Amino acid sequence: MIPKDTKTPDTKLKCIANLIMLLIVLIWGSSFISIKIAVHEIPPITLAFIRFFITSIILYCGLKINAPQTKISKSDYLPLAIAGFVGITSYFCFENTALSLTSASNASLISCLTPIMAIALNVIFFKARLSGLEFIGSAVGLIGAYLTITANGDLSLDSNNFKGNMLMIGAMFSWAVFTLLSKKIQHKYSSLCIVTYQTIFATITLLPLACFEYQKWQPFSPLALAQVIFLAVFCSALGNYLYVYALKILDVTITTIYLSLVPIVGVIAGSLILGETVLPIQLLGGSIIISAILIINLERTFNLWQNQLITKKPNSKIF
Numbered sequence: 001m002i003p004k005d006t007k008t009p010d011t012k013l014k015c016i017a018n019l020i021m022l023l024i025v026l027i028w029g030s031s032f033i034s035i036k037i038a039v040h041e042i043p044p045i046t047l048a049f050i051r052f053f054i055t056s057i058i059l060y061c062g063l064k065i066n067a068p069q070t071k072i073s074k075s076d077y078l079p080l081a082i083a084g085f086v087g088i089t090s091y092f093c094f095e096n097t098a099l100s101l102t103s104a105s106n107a108s109l110i111s112c113l114t115p116i117m118a119i120a121l122n123v124i125f126f127k128a129r130l131s132g133l134e135f136i137g138s139a140v141g142l143i144g145a146y147l148t149i150t151a152n153g154d155l156s157l158d159s160n161n162f163k164g165n166m167l168m169i170g171a172m173f174s175w176a177v178f179t180l181l182s183k184k185i186q187h188k189y190s191s192l193c194i195v196t197y198q199t200i201f202a203t204i205t206l207l208p209l210a211c212f213e214y215q216k217w218q219p220f221s222p223l224a225l226a227q228v229i230f231l232a233v234f235c236s237a238l239g240n241y242l243y244v245y246a247l248k249i250l251d252v253t254i255t256t257i258y259l260s261l262v263p264i265v266g267v268i269a270g271s272l273i274l275g276e277t278v279l280p281i282q283l284l285g286g287s288i289i290i291s292a293i294l295i296i297n298l299e300r301t302f303n304l305w306q307n308q309l310i311t312k313k314p315n316s317k318i319f
Helices: 010-038 044-066 074-099 104-126 132-150 160-183 191-211 222-249 252-259 262-273 280-311
Strands: none
Touching: 010 074, 010 104, 010 222, 010 252, 010 262, 044 074, 044 191, 044 222, 074 104, 074 160, 074 191, 104 132, 104 160, 104 262, 104 280, 132 280, 191 222, 222 252, 252 280, 262 280
């Protein structure tokens, strides 16, 4: 369990949080590889259901241990269910199916698009105003996305690679919508509570969808089972729990920069474990997208640093 000692020095807490974010990057970056291996034996939506059924049990037990008095208002069931459907059911139906068609490396590179899509939706639906750096970063990110999606060596619209890449775009769109939907309720409950109930609702909606794949159900190997356990326990349950903990200590801008490293781990793992080949122009596209995310967060990082300078006490340090 994560230490909760409030007497721990601030520097030590931040050091732990940074190490946790590095661990999360490794875990989430490797998830693309595990899904790619698992979907060879388990249908995509069935895989999502089994994964989040296990995750729901773990998260619910964790919630009852950490916050046994937590109760959800009946009026919040629908918002939580909708967010769970969009951010988990829809997202993983898209992503798992995508990874049955395209490479894990392609999928991980395209996953960089989420922050840019979230910004675009925030502008469209919430009339948010973009700063100059956000506009430049979003435009640069779109160029990188074009290179990553279309330069896979097979530009046919009927090719599995192209279809898989477009499904990954659908997954990123789902996650961007999910982040906006979660804003409306994130201040009413703890992050662990919200993630737990969203996962439970998503698992319920995944069950009937998985039943459509019953003709493809078959016993799967210990290797596939190991991937399911890794995805459910480490990527979903433990990964979300650790990420919530890190967010309490590190600014969201810092965690976003860490998460931009996830596709790099995905590409490296895809090459080393699956023997996938990524074209140089795709690496260029992925690098451009990551650069775009850094550009978008540059202004926020500067503002955070400036605020810390203004508010810091004499003899204090900024970490």
